[in-house]
Amino acid sequence: xxKKLKPKIFLIENVKGLINHNNGKTIKEILDLLTDDNxxxxxxxxxxxxxxxxxQKRERVFIIGLLKEKNLKFTFPEKNKKIICLKExxxxxxxxxxxxxxxKKIELFKLIPQGGCWINLPEEKQKEYLGKSYFSxxxxxxxxxxxxxxxxxxxxxxxxxxxxxxxxxxxENRPLTIREYARIQTFPDNYKFYGSMRSQYKQIGNAVPVExxxxxxxxxIDSLKNLC
Numbered sequence: 336x337x338k339k340l341k342p343k344i345f346l347i348e349n350v351k352g353l354i355n356h357n358n359g360k361t362i363k364e365i366l367d368l369l370t371d372d373n374x375x376x377x378x379x380x381x382x383x384x385x386x387x388x389x390x391q392k393r394e395r396v397f398i399i400g401l402l403k404e405k406n407l408k409f410t411f412p413e414k415n416k417k418i419i420c421l422k423e424x425x426x427x428x429x430x431x432x433x434x435x436x437x438x439k440k441i442e443l444f445k446l447i448p449q450g451g452c453w454i455n456l457p458e459e460k461q462k463e464y465l466g467k468s469y470f471s472x473x474x475x476x477x478x479x480x481x482x483x484x485x486x487x488x489x490x491x492x493x494x495x496x497x498x499x500x501x502x503x504x505x506x507e508n509r510p511l512t513i514r515e516y517a518r519i520q521t522f523p524d525n526y527k528f529y530g531s532m533r534s535q536y537k538q539i540g541n542a543v544p545v546e547x548x549x550x551x552x553x554x555x556i557d558s559l560k561n562l563c
Contacts, residue, residue, distance in 0.1 A: 343405050343407065348543060351381060387414065419487065421482060
């Protein structure tokens with residue numbers, strides 16, 4: 336489609352793993368494909384959302400292509416000087432639906448401090464909860480992870496209650512609600528999501544953080560101003 340339509344600028348976004356996939360061959364093949372006819376200058380950059388006024392550690396790859404004949408220049412947005420923590424945005428969040436933990440998991444989270452995870456449990460409870468994976472090695476720090484109110488959120492995923500990727504509320508013993516998810520992804524509070532609760536979590540978890548997208552959009556507009 337890019338080669339057919341020849342847009343002045345194109346943008347491709349993907350997960351961090353794209354860079355190292357297949358030992359770096361995948362990203363090279365993509366760049367080679369986009370530049371093989373010498374129409375575009377193409378560059379890519381790994382951005383972390385928390386550096387762009389998003390209260391979340393979320394790394395994504397952005398590929399930018401500029402049509403050479405237009406002599407365009409693109410500059411990625413500058414990093415913000417201040418990191419936004421959860422205590423600044425989990426305030427006056429609209430009430431909404433949210434997933435639930437069972438009583439057993441609630442009792443475990445009562446033992447885990449902010450920023451902690453399964454390793455903060457007594458050893459017998461660690462072994463009971465992790466089962467055979469307790470002996471498998473590796474960090475597994477996403478299991479029974481409680482967010483810290485003093486830090487940005489870890490990357491929000493498509494489910495609020497996946498065993499390997501828990502994102503427990505910093506203070507309360509529950510998952511984040513739909514509106515808390517949306518607030519962390521910097522959606523405005525009046526933005527509506529439709530479908531089942533699980534579908535709404537998935538929609539939000541799959542999204543590019545709105546504020547990061549806005550800043551990228553402004554940089555794209557700036558690139559095109561001289562053509563207007």
